[in-house]
Amino acid sequence: MVTEPFLTVGKDESGQFLSIDTQVSGRGGLVCPFCNRPLVAVRGLVRIHHFRHEGATCRESKKPTTLIPGWDHFHLALPGKIVIELLKQSDREYHVSFDVRNVAGMFRKLEDYGLIQNGYSRYELTDTAMVVPGLLSLSKFDPWIRHRLQARLREKQDLIAVGQIHPAHYEVEAARQEQILSASLYLMELTTDDGFKIYKIGRTRRATEQRLLEVIRDVAAAQQMTVKGKLLKVIQCAGHVEKYLLWKYRTMAFQIARFQEFLALDSSNASRLKAEMTRFENSRRAPTVEESVIISGAWRTRKDGKDLTIPAAVGDEA
Numbered sequence: 001m002v003t004e005p006f007l008t009v010g011k012d013e014s015g016q017f018l019s020i021d022t023q024v025s026g027r028g029g030l031v032c033p034f035c036n037r038p039l040v041a042v043r044g045l046v047r048i049h050h051f052r053h054e055g056a057t058c059r060e061s062k063k064p065t066t067l068i069p070g071w072d073h074f075h076l077a078l079p080g081k082i083v084i085e086l087l088k089q090s091d092r093e094y095h096v097s098f099d100v101r102n103v104a105g106m107f108r109k110l111e112d113y114g115l116i117q118n119g120y121s122r123y124e125l126t127d128t129a130m131v132v133p134g135l136l137s138l139s140k141f142d143p144w145i146r147h148r149l150q151a152r153l154r155e156k157q158d159l160i161a162v163g164q165i166h167p168a169h170y171e172v173e174a175a176r177q178e179q180i181l182s183a184s185l186y187l188m189e190l191t192t193d194d195g196f197k198i199y200k201i202g203r204t205r206r207a208t209e210q211r212l213l214e215v216i217r218d219v220a221a222a223q224q225m226t227v228k229g230k231l232l233k234v235i236q237c238a239g240h241v242e243k244y245l246l247w248k249y250r251t252m253a254f255q256i257a258r259f260q261e262f263l264a265l266d267s268s269n270a271s272r273l274k275a276e277m278t279r280f281e282n283s284r285r286a287p288t289v290e291e292s293v294i295i296s297g298a299w300r301t302r303k304d305g306k307d308l309t310i311p312a313a314v315g316d317e318a
């Protein structure tokens with residue numbers, strides 16, 4: 001439950017910001033956006049993938065809260081005891097209201113952190129509280145995280161305006177959000193030649209058909225059998241819900257060789273997941289002007305917040 005600031009965005013020679021997700025381990029010719037020193041990509045199994053400085057880490061890169069709650073972690077930086085209490089809620093499916101009598105002493109704390117609210121018959125968990133165990137529906141998670149992503153950008157802009165942080169903090173955040181928000185979310189169904197079905201949730205900024213072929217190839221090689229696959233769902237500009245969806249379905253996680261993000265679902269859980277994605281797709285609100293600026297990459301040309309141009313099309317991938 002440690003929240004360490006990790007640098008997850010580096011800058012290339014042309015000034016483009018690149019996410020750690022696009023890098024392989026080692027030196028990749030990227031520099032720190034704050035001090036311009038060379039970076040080394042660290043993509044291990046234990047810690048969050050990040051860049052470390054070649055040599056001393058600059059102070060500025062340690063400053064930002066680079067971890068995004070609801071993306072990088074689901075404990076939301078809450079005290080451990082509260083997280084444990086909230087995680088117990090996942091044992092009781094469909095039981096989303098919180099019985100205060102079971103958590104004597106916790107009540108005040110939960111209220112202080114905005115985790116319970118007065119429901120019409122009793123105290124209930126707030127949306128924030130339901131994110132921790134993954135009980136919040138995808139449709140409700142979407143506005144929850146989008147609101148927070150925007151708040152992070154505004155906070156950085158405010159601090160830059162008063163000279164409290166380096167201007168690159170906004171760029172790092174915007175570049176990261178662009179990577180996440182502009183990606184397509186997909187759900188794939190893969191069937192091995194013995195009839196076993198597995199599912200994969202993921203996100204990509206490339207063509208999803210191409211991604212499907214890669215996944216089929218990887219799974220076939222790992223399982224040493226013929227694999228058929230199809231895309232069950234592709235939702236554009238929805239990368240921001242990928243990690244939450246994997247968190248929500250974590251008990252059904254299925255690992256194939258070194259590949260993660262697979263799920264072993266029976267037919268009823270597969271239908272449930274598809275239905276949840278469809279409800280989200282149909283109910284979500286279109287990107288706001290501010291979100292469009294991030295998704296389209298237009299933020300790169302309006303660092304001072306002026307000369308705002310609204311992009312004609314949002315999320316069109318090359």
Ligand SMILES: [Zn+2]
Nearest residue numbers: 032035058061
């Ligand atoms: Zn640095």
